[in-house]
Every structure is written in C-alpha cells, then in structure tokens.
Amino acid sequence: MNNVQGTAGIRPAQPVRVVIVDDHAIFRSGLKADLDQSILVVGEAATVEQAIAVIAQERPEVVLLDVHLPGGLGGGGREVIAGSVALLGTTKFLALSVSDAAEDVVSVIRAGARGYVTKTISGAEITDAVFRVAGGDAVFSPRLAGFVLDAFGTAPADIADDELDRLSARELEVMRLIARGYSYKEVAKELFISIKTVETHVSAVLRTPALQPARADQVGRRTPPPLAPKMRYHFWWL
Amino acid sequence: MIPALTRPPLVRSSDRVIAGVCAGLAAHLGWPVKSVRIGMAFATLVGGAGFAFYAWLWIMVPTADESARRNARRPASPIAPAVSLDPAFSAGPPPVPTSPGLPAAGPWWGNPDAGAFAPGFAPSGVSGGGPPAGYPAGYPAAVRSPWFRVRRTRYGKEMLLGAGLLLVAGIMIARLLGVDVPLGTLIPAAAVLSGAAIAWMQLDETRRAGLVDKTKADQAGGWARLAAGLALVVAGVLVMVSGSGSWEQTWLALLASVAVLGGVVLVLLPWALKFWRDLETERAGRIRETERAEIAAHLHDSVLQTLALIQRRAGNEHDVLRLARAQERELRSWLFQDPGKEAGQLSARIKAAAAEVEDSLGNAVEVVSVGDTAMTESHEALLQASREAMLNASRHGGGTVSVYLEVSDGRTEIFIKDRGPGFDLQDVPEDRLGVRESIIGRMKRHGGSASITSTPDGTEVRLGMPALQTDNAEGKS
Numbered sequence: 001m002n003n004v005q006g007t008a009g010i011r012p013a014q015p016v017r018v019v020i021v022d023d024h025a026i027f028r029s030g031l032k033a034d035l036d037q038s039i040l041v042v043g044e045a046a047t048v049e050q051a052i053a054v055i056a057q058e059r060p061e062v063v064l065l066d067v068h069l070p071g072g073l074g075g076g077g078r079e080v081i082a083g084s085v086a087l088l089g090t091t092k093f094l095a096l097s098v099s100d101a102a103e104d105v106v107s108v109i110r111a112g113a114r115g116y117v118t119k120t121i122s123g124a125e126i127t128d129a130v131f132r133v134a135g136g137d138a139v140f141s142p143r144l145a146g147f148v149l150d151a152f153g154t155a156p157a158d159i160a161d162d163e164l165d166r167l168s169a170r171e172l173e174v175m176r177l178i179a180r181g182y183s184y185k186e187v188a189k190e191l192f193i194s195i196k197t198v199e200t201h202v203s204a205v206l207r208t209p210a211l212q213p214a215r216a217d218q219v220g221r222r223t224p225p226p227l228a229p230k231m232r233y234h235f236w237w238l
Numbered sequence: 239m240i241p242a243l244t245r246p247p248l249v250r251s252s253d254r255v256i257a258g259v260c261a262g263l264a265a266h267l268g269w270p271v272k273s274v275r276i277g278m279a280f281a282t283l284v285g286g287a288g289f290a291f292y293a294w295l296w297i298m299v300p301t302a303d304e305s306a307r308r309n310a311r312r313p314a315s316p317i318a319p320a321v322s323l324d325p326a327f328s329a330g331p332p333p334v335p336t337s338p339g340l341p342a343a344g345p346w347w348g349n350p351d352a353g354a355f356a357p358g359f360a361p362s363g364v365s366g367g368g369p370p371a372g373y374p375a376g377y378p379a380a381v382r383s384p385w386f387r388v389r390r391t392r393y394g395k396e397m398l399l400g401a402g403l404l405l406v407a408g409i410m411i412a413r414l415l416g417v418d419v420p421l422g423t424l425i426p427a428a429a430v431l432s433g434a435a436i437a438w439m440q441l442d443e444t445r446r447a448g449l450v451d452k453t454k455a456d457q458a459g460g461w462a463r464l465a466a467g468l469a470l471v472v473a474g475v476l477v478m479v480s481g482s483g484s485w486e487q488t489w490l491a492l493l494a495s496v497a498v499l500g501g502v503v504l505v506l507l508p509w510a511l512k513f514w515r516d517l518e519t520e521r522a523g524r525i526r527e528t529e530r531a532e533i534a535a536h537l538h539d540s541v542l543q544t545l546a547l548i549q550r551r552a553g554n555e556h557d558v559l560r561l562a563r564a565q566e567r568e569l570r571s572w573l574f575q576d577p578g579k580e581a582g583q584l585s586a587r588i589k590a591a592a593a594e595v596e597d598s599l600g601n602a603v604e605v606v607s608v609g610d611t612a613m614t615e616s617h618e619a620l621l622q623a624s625r626e627a628m629l630n631a632s633r634h635g636g637g638t639v640s641v642y643l644e645v646s647d648g649r650t651e652i653f654i655k656d657r658g659p660g661f662d663l664q665d666v667p668e669d670r671l672g673v674r675e676s677i678i679g680r681m682k683r684h685g686g687s688a689s690i691t692s693t694p695d696g697t698e699v700r701l702g703m704p705a706l707q708t709d710n711a712e713g714k715s
C-alpha cells in the first residue's frame with residue numbers, strides 16, 4: 001500500500017495543528033489514531049456550521065476536510081472553505097473523500113483546497129500529506145492528477161491567448177507522471193529536476209485560473225455543481 | 239418509374255410551415271419545397287383540391303418520430319407502404335406491392351384515392367366529384383386480409399376522415415341535384431369543428447412535449463395555433479348565433495358570455511392551480527419513492543450481503559480486505575457510473591481487468607484513465623497485454639498497482655507501475671513466456687510498443703498503441 005507522494009516532508013519542530021472535519025465519528029477517531037505523534041488534533045467537526053466555527057476559533061494550520069458534509073446550504077466541504085475564506089492565507093485545506101466523481105474533487109480544489117486524497121489512504125500517507133500541505137505544497141493523488149488532465153486536456157498550451165487556461169508542457173509532464181503513480185521524488189528523478197521544482201509545478205497547476213477559487217465576493221453566490229439526482233440523494237450517508 | 243428504394247420515406251417534415259406536409263412531400267419526391275408549396279396553393283385555388291389533399295396527407299402521413307415508432311412495432315404498414323415504410327424494409331415482403339407513389343398502392347384505398355385526390359394532381363379535374371363506389375367494393379378485401387383487425391383499431395383517424403370526405407361529397411352531389419342543404423348552419427359548424435381541431439392539434443404526439451416544456455422554441459407557434467383555433471370557434475359560434483338575431487343582441491350575448499366565463503375562470507383558477515400543484519408534488523414524491531426503493535434494493539443485494547460475509551470471516555484479514563475492496567469497487571461503479579458513457583469502451587475494459595486481478599491476487603489495482611476510445615482488435619491486444627502486466631505487477635510487486643490509461647488523438651498509452659523489488663529482463667529465463675510473449679511480443683505483433691523499466695524501487699510497464707486511420711477514437715472529453 002504505497003501511494004505516498006514523495007518522501008515525508010520536512011517535519012516541523014512544533015506539531016502541526018489540525019482540525020478534522022467529517023460527519024462520521026468512527027472515521028474521525030480512526031483517523032486520529034492513525035495520525036503521527038507530531039500532528040496535534042485541536043478540533044473536530046461533523047457539520048458545515050460546526051466546522052466553520054471550530055476553524056475560526058482554533059485557526060489550525062491544516063484542516064482535513066471531508067468533501068461531503070451535512071448542514072449548511074448543502075455545499076459540503078466547498079461551503080466550509082467558502083465560509084473560512086478569510087483564513088485561506090494561514091489555514092490550508094486538504095480534502096478527503098470517498099468520491100470518485102470529478103466534479104466533487106475539482107469543485108473542492110477550485111474552492112481553495114490544497115490537495116485531495118482518498119479515505120483509503122494509510123496513516124503514514126496522510127501524515128505525510130498533512131506535512132506537505134502545511135509546508136505550502138499541494139498534494140496530488142494519481143486520481144486527482146487524472147481529473148486535472150481530463151479537465152485540461154493532454155495537449156500543452158502553445159498559443160499565447162489560451163495559455164491561461166491550459167497547462168505548460170512541463171506541468172503536463174509532471175501531472176502525467178503523478179497520474180502514473182510516481183512519487184514526487186520519482187518525478188524529480190525522471191525529469192532531472194529537484195523535488196522543490198516538482199512541488200512548484202504542482203502548485204502552479206492549482207494556481208491555473210480554471211482551478212482557482214472564486215473571488216471572495218462571489219463565494220456566497222456560487223451554486224453547487226449539478227449532481228446526478230441519484231448521487232445527490234445518496235450522499236447523506238457517504 | 240423510379241424504384242422505391244431510392245426515395246426517402248414519406249413523413250411529415252419537422253421543417254414546417256403548417257404541418258410539414260409540403261416539405262415532407264418534397265423530400266419524398268425529390269422536388270424543390272417551394273414548387274411543391276406553390277403547387278399546393280394553386281391546387282387549393284382550383285376548387286379546394288389542394289386543401290383536401292393537404293388535409294389528407296396531414297392526417298395520413300406520420301411525422302418522422304411516429305413513423306419510426308410505428309416501424310419499430312411492426313415491420314410494414316399495410317395501408318400505405320410507401321408512406322410509413324422504411325426504405326430498408328421495402329426490400330422485404332410487405333403485404334402489398336411497394337409503390338413509389340403517394341397513397342396509391344393500398345388495395346382498397348386505391349379507389350377512393352383516385353376519386354378524391356386525383357384532382358390534386360390534375361387541377362383540371364372536377365373537384366368534389368365524390369369518391370365512386372370503391373369503398374364498399376374494396377371493403378371485403380380488407381376483411382379477408384390478415385391485418386384487418388389491427389387496422390380497425392389503429393386507423394380510426396383515416397376512417398373518420400373518409401367518412402367526413404364522403405359527407406362533403408354527398409352534400410355537394412345533393413346540391414348539384416338541387417336538394418336544399420342548409421349551408422348557413424353547416425359552414426359555421428365546420429368552422430367550429432376545424433377551430434377545435436386546430437386547438438386540439440396541440441396535443442398531437444409531437445406537440446405535447448413542446449407544450450409541457452417551456453423552453454421549446456415553437457411555444458409561440460403553439461399559442462398562435464391555440465389563438466387561431468379559439469378565434470375560429472368563436473367566429474363560428476357567432477355566425478351561428480347571429481343567424482337568428484341582430485348584431486346588437488349578438489354582441490350583448492358575447493359580452494355576457496365573456497363575463498360569465500371570466501367569473502368562472504376567476505373562481506376555478508385557484509382550484510385548478512392547486513390541483514395542478516398537488517399533481518406535481520405527488521408525481522415528484524412518487525419518483526423519489528421509486529428511486530429510494532431502487533437504492534434500498536441495491537444496498538440490500540450488495541452492501542448488506544457483503545457486510546454479512548465480512549462478519550462471518552472476521553478472522554481472515556485477507557478475505558475481509560478482498561471483500562471490502564470488491565464491495566467498494568462495485569458500489570463506486572454503481573454510484574459514479576456515467577450513464578452517457580458507452581459500455582465496452584477501453585477504459586471500462588481496463589477497469590474490469592484490474593478488478594479481476596485485484597480479486598484473484600488481493601492487491602489493490604488503482605486505475606486512472608484520461609480519455610477513452612472504442613475497442614478495436616489492436617486495443618484487444620493492448621488490453622490482454624496490460625492484464626498480463628497487472629498480474630505480474632500484483633504478483634511480484636506485492637503492493638498497490640497503479641495503472642494509468644491515456645487516450646489522446648487516437649494514440650493509446652497504458653502504464654502499469656508497481657513498487658516491488660524489480661527484476662532484470664535479461665535474468666528472466668528464456669522459457670518464461672509471461673513478459674516476453676504475452677506483453678512485448680503481443681504488442682509488437684499488433685503494431686504497438688512495449689517497454690519495461692525496472693529499478694529496485696519498482697517496475698513500470700509502458701504500453702503504447704499508435705492511432706490507426708480507421709480508429710474512431712473519441713479522444714478527450
């Protein structure tokens with residue numbers, strides 16, 4: 001079970017303060033037990049309202065955020081990020097989901113999450129992901145890289161005017177390698193660049209306009225992406 | 239005579255001014271639409287023959303949708319083979335000889351056609367000559383034929399029109415013979431009837447959707463039709479009523495009626511709205527209920543069964559893990575499947591192969607796919623090779639296997655990566671055919687490429703299949 005993105009990030013001297021937002025108590029306690037000693041869980045929340053309140057109060061470095069949450073206007077994790085938009089500079093969001101739907105993942109990334117991992121990830125992997133996000137990097141799972149490639153297309157931007165909405169050839173290469181299951185270290189080795197450069201490319205992908213969060217004044221008014229009725233109906237227990 | 243096969247079937251076109259008859263006719267005959275329309279208008283001026291012909295075709299000729307549905311139900315239309323018969327079916331054995339012409343082929347419609355509608359083609363003919371006695375003569379033939387009973391129920395519309403035409407013809411003959419027919423009442427009555435017909439035409443099968451769907455562009459046309467129908471009915475009623483009294487009285491009566499109608503609408507409108515809303519709510523509730531039942535049934539069949547199995551095998555970690563993975567996969571495919579996506583595409587097949595490997599060896603196989611393509615013979619080889627690679631990776635890698643499929647511009651690439659100890663291709667004995675034959679040899683034979691990179695950190699198999707000219711790759715979505 002080695003899905004980890006690169007070597008563990010540089011462990012900070014102080015423990016990373018984390019808030020876990022998930023509506024399943026079992027999952028929260030399991031995750032807490034799995035996390036490394038150097039991660040300090042300072043708060044938990046089960047609904048959108050609770051999450052916004054706890055995050056505003058605790059101001060954690062990282063929020064482990066479930067994409068699908070009850071409460072609020074039904075926007076789930078996206079709504080939590082929108083409600084904490086003032087803290088986006090200091091608090092990083094790492095999305096957790098069991099969802100396979102590209103629209104769920106991309107919407108939460110667009111809202112401002114710095115990464116996305118699936119809930120089947122192991123404790124060591126999620127610890128590494130938390131350090132990575134806390135250090136300002138993005139965490140890409142192969143699946144997320146696949147979604148990004150699907151959303152942008154696999155042809156590099158070469159014409160100036162659509163450059164904004166597309167990825168550079170190098171970014172595409174990085175995304176493709178991550179989708180192939182490469183760790184950051186392996187990507188760096190494959191492309192003869194440093195791990196730092198890989199992280200820069202990955203962060204640049206998240207800064208691409210198409211993946212950017214909406215401006216603060218638009219956040220409240222954004223409508224959730226259309227979900228198939230069956231899925232919308234279904235997510236109360238996910 | 240042009241063979242029937244070359245003609246498109248006669249259906250009412252969606253490119254319509256009134257009912258799409260002229261456009262459909264033009265398409266069927268291969269004539270310009272404009273000349274057909276002008277001809278129809280001209281024939282209408284000559285004793286109304288064009289009008290009768292138009293009405294006839296309007297009622298008899300199905301729209302393209304109806305035609306398709308009708309053809310799907312039964313192979314051939316017994317009445318007018320050229321009308322609703324698909325060209326592909328014309329070669330088959332329809333009960334009557336296929337004719338390229340208009341409704342001239344049916345065994346018993348042939349006669350009335352000739353009588354009533356020949357004037358439409360030949361304006362010099364006398365309009366309203368009335369159908370000759372072909373009807374009773376032809377009827378027994380219909381009784382003898384095997385499709386008689388079907389037609390009895392399905393062609394009520396045609397019967398009605400025939401009766402109407404016979405009536406008109408009878409009236410005309412009667413007038414010619416000097417019998418006094420009260421046209422003063424008949425014409426307004428006809429106006430009322432046709433107005434009602436125009437209004438009700440809205441509920442024609444193809445129109446109904448447009449009426450309900452507010453976004454339909456021809457909604458305005460629908461309302462215009464409704465207004466025209468109403469105007470005709472009101473005018474007809476007015477003429478009928480005014481025949482017996484003065485205009486002042488008529489206006490007064492009209493005013494009173496409008497007032498009464500307005501009052502009734504005012505009283506009943508809230509009721510009607512409430513009723514409508516209740517109906518909508520109930521329908522939505524029923525849909526939700528069905529959905530819920532379907533989900534409950536699915537959960538029962540899959541998740542609950544798996545949970546029961548997991549409880550019984552709680553001691554065996556390997557089994558529990560495998561069951562959980564299999565159930566997760568099944569649930570995911572049910573939840574996130576794209577209904578618009580065609581089954582049997584390459585990505586679906588790769589995922590199925592990955593699931594199979596996962597089930598048989600117990601290690602997770604994660605598939606990420608970008609783009610998709612339809613299967614071809616070479617893709618089949620690619621699938622087999624990647625399945626072999628997945629088996630190897632799962633067997634020797636002993637951990638999660640990452641599979642990445644990318645299709646762009648028809649070129650297909652698959653990467654299978656594991657994190658096992660790796661191996662050297664040189665060290666693989668000659669008699670072990672797994673890698674050499676099933677993966678590399680197979681890809682080469684089908685014009686693809688395969689390469690294997692193995693390091694102590696893991697092994698990656700790269701398979702590539704170039705785009706073929708005949709490939710109908712969809713590329714990116």
